[in-house]
Amino acid sequence: MAAAVDATMPGASAAERRTAIDRQLHETVTARAWAREYEWEQVRARQAAAKRRAEAAAANPGLGEPTPVVLPAPRPIPVTPVQEADVVDRELVLEDLTREQVLDWRTRAARDHQVVFDHIDRYGEGSARRLFTNAFVDQVTRLSRLAHLDLGYTPWGRS
Numbered sequence: 001m002a003a004a005v006d007a008t009m010p011g012a013s014a015a016e017r018r019t020a021i022d023r024q025l026h027e028t029v030t031a032r033a034w035a036r037e038y039e040w041e042q043v044r045a046r047q048a049a050a051k052r053r054a055e056a057a058a059a060n061p062g063l064g065e066p067t068p069v070v071l072p073a074p075r076p077i078p079v080t081p082v083q084e085a086d087v088v089d090r091e092l093v094l095e096d097l098t099r100e101q102v103l104d105w106r107t108r109a110a111r112d113h114q115v116v117f118d119h120i121d122r123y124g125e126g127s128a129r130r131l132f133t134n135a136f137v138d139q140v141t142r143l144s145r146l147a148h149l150d151l152g153y154t155p156w157g158r159s
Helices: 002-008 014-059 084-089 099-111 114-123 125-132 134-144
Strands: none
Touching (some): 002 014, 099 134, 114 125, 114 134
16 A cells, blocks of 8 residues: 555655655545445344344244146157048137148158148138248249149150
């Protein structure tokens, strides 16, 4: 601390430097004392709060315990495969489909685009866009307009 005061007051007399050092020392000690008192005040407040919680828990034993978290049971995956006739006969609810069922729908649609059009006819375009993705439905729709460009067709039959 003396070196800091000497650096800030290079031309001061010994008495002035001594007064500045004493004042700086007093400020530092006072600040540390206030900081320590504040810390102890925080500790006492935490201890008092913990004591109040313990007393409240002792007075009402059921309130202090954490409530257990109850998770919903997972949806069972059908053991037997779903027949195609069952899928057509009942209403399709997208939220009830498992991941494997969604992937099966998408695989069939990738092989045969008519699956997408049949789904749109039966359940609507919104359902098709959720099941097959917007980009896939747009692609299938765009490709359906290009049916006149079927390069595998020859007007004279098989060659």
